[in-house]
Amino acid sequence: MVDFNGWDMPVEYPAAIGCGIINEHMAVRTGVGIFDVSHMGDIRLAGPQALAAVQHISMNDASRLAIGQAQYSALLYPQGTFVDDVIVHRLGVDEYLLVINAGTREKDFNWVRDNTRQFDCAVENLSDDFTQIAIQGPKAVDVLQKLTDADLSAVRFYWVTRGTVCGLKNTLIARTGYTAEDGFEIYVPADEATSARVWNEILSAGKEFGLVPCGLGARNTLRLEGKLPLYGHEISDTINVWEAGLDRFCKMEKPEFVGRTALEKAKAGTLTRTLVGLEMTERGIARDGYKVLDGGGREIGYITSGSPAPFLKKNIALAYVPPEFAAVGTVLKVEVRGQGVGAQVVPTPFYRRPKKNL
Amino acid sequence: MAYPTDRKYTKEHEWIQASGTSATIGITDYAQESLGDIVFVELPKVGAELASGKTFGTVESVKAVSDLYAPASGTVTEINGELATAPEIVNKNPHGSWMLKITLKNAGELDGLLSAADYDKFVAEESGH
Numbered sequence: 001m002v003d004f005n006g007w008d009m010p011v012e013y014p015a016a017i018g019c020g021i022i023n024e025h026m027a028v029r030t031g032v033g034i035f036d037v038s039h040m041g042d043i044r045l046a047g048p049q050a051l052a053a054v055q056h057i058s059m060n061d062a063s064r065l066a067i068g069q070a071q072y073s074a075l076l077y078p079q080g081t082f083v084d085d086v087i088v089h090r091l092g093v094d095e096y097l098l099v100i101n102a103g104t105r106e107k108d109f110n111w112v113r114d115n116t117r118q119f120d121c122a123v124e125n126l127s128d129d130f131t132q133i134a135i136q137g138p139k140a141v142d143v144l145q146k147l148t149d150a151d152l153s154a155v156r157f158y159w160v161t162r163g164t165v166c167g168l169k170n171t172l173i174a175r176t177g178y179t180a181e182d183g184f185e186i187y188v189p190a191d192e193a194t195s196a197r198v199w200n201e202i203l204s205a206g207k208e209f210g211l212v213p214c215g216l217g218a219r220n221t222l223r224l225e226g227k228l229p230l231y232g233h234e235i236s237d238t239i240n241v242w243e244a245g246l247d248r249f250c251k252m253e254k255p256e257f258v259g260r261t262a263l264e265k266a267k268a269g270t271l272t273r274t275l276v277g278l279e280m281t282e283r284g285i286a287r288d289g290y291k292v293l294d295g296g297g298r299e300i301g302y303i304t305s306g307s308p309a310p311f312l313k314k315n316i317a318l319a320y321v322p323p324e325f326a327a328v329g330t331v332l333k334v335e336v337r338g339q340g341v342g343a344q345v346v347p348t349p350f351y352r353r354p355k356k357n358l
Numbered sequence: 359m360a361y362p363t364d365r366k367y368t369k370e371h372e373w374i375q376a377s378g379t380s381a382t383i384g385i386t387d388y389a390q391e392s393l394g395d396i397v398f399v400e401l402p403k404v405g406a407e408l409a410s411g412k413t414f415g416t417v418e419s420v421k422a423v424s425d426l427y428a429p430a431s432g433t434v435t436e437i438n439g440e441l442a443t444a445p446e447i448v449n450k451n452p453h454g455s456w457m458l459k460i461t462l463k464n465a466g467e468l469d470g471l472l473s474a475a476d477y478d479k480f481v482a483e484e485s486g487h
Binding site: 011012015020021022217220221283284285287307308310337 | 391394395397398400416418419420421423449
């Protein structure tokens, strides 16, 4: 177990039960795995001006959300850098749920509360009310369908529904995740007995599909293969939206949101660094914080996340480098224990799940 | 875990098995279990000198990078080439998957290392059991 922002969480489950990061990762890519992601925080905004409040504090366009739909977005500081990334769920006419990261829960809640005071809308921190369980992988739908009366085939990716799950009425079921795979996240009451019962029922229901419990380690390698950003790594309070390459989730056609003015200015200027995907071409593993060098050995950037990629069976990394080194095919080096080890800029995401009709 | 009694152990989780002036070095079951899936082992070349207590290489799992510490001083005579292509054998059989062989500079150095029983006690404390 490791301390993860105050949560006691497993990096991986024991090899004795068929787990370990590689097995957990592969289960999610080829079958199904479950994650206890209760460390994620939940903020509910409800009231006549809930939409206006969400629009003000987030960079994506929440007015496009139908009831039951969700979108990836981010909360920004006035300088266009990240408070956090979030998933915005529209639960009702005037009701939104923001799902945020563990490490930034208090900061996020305070920030949301302080920046929405001018709107007629209640802001509630529901973070401690839910146990959040992610069921992820191509067979996630088969496992969860055994445990719910909700018709999951009718729920598209990034949509939510409610249904009875493991006997719990009106449970929120979202077709979302952080694995670059199909899957669901369910929100059940946080009391320990209920949480444990639901967890165990999912484990039993998943047995026939080879379901395994997965820890933080596999969560990280899965999201890295899919180039999903992690706060404190690819995004932070010193990195802006354009640098992080999250342009398509930032709707500049919205007339106003916190950070917009600075982003407009930044867009007119020149980018000094940009996020790229690297694949090691020589023997060595890039790790978080390692230096990136140009072909001549000069330091030009740094690794934000680096790891062996269990499904791709390559050593991959994300890095910030100046734009002139960002073209696919650019030959670079990563400094590993004092040695420059060969790497190359590759297209991202490193992994894209096979398309299927949902 | 019953640790083999035919060798000595370090608090950094290496084992060393001596036979006369030559010795074989690897990492313990506790080490492989803590690291998880091992994907990379970096070792010195034949002829390199190891200094007792100093790092001589690196082992990497999916999640972590860990230094290897020399249990004793000596000259490398052989490295286990299998680890370059199949590092996972260390997870499967840590006490059989050796990393390198050395000629000991001073066999007496081994007297200062842990016995199997002492190492067992040490890791039990370290893992909080």
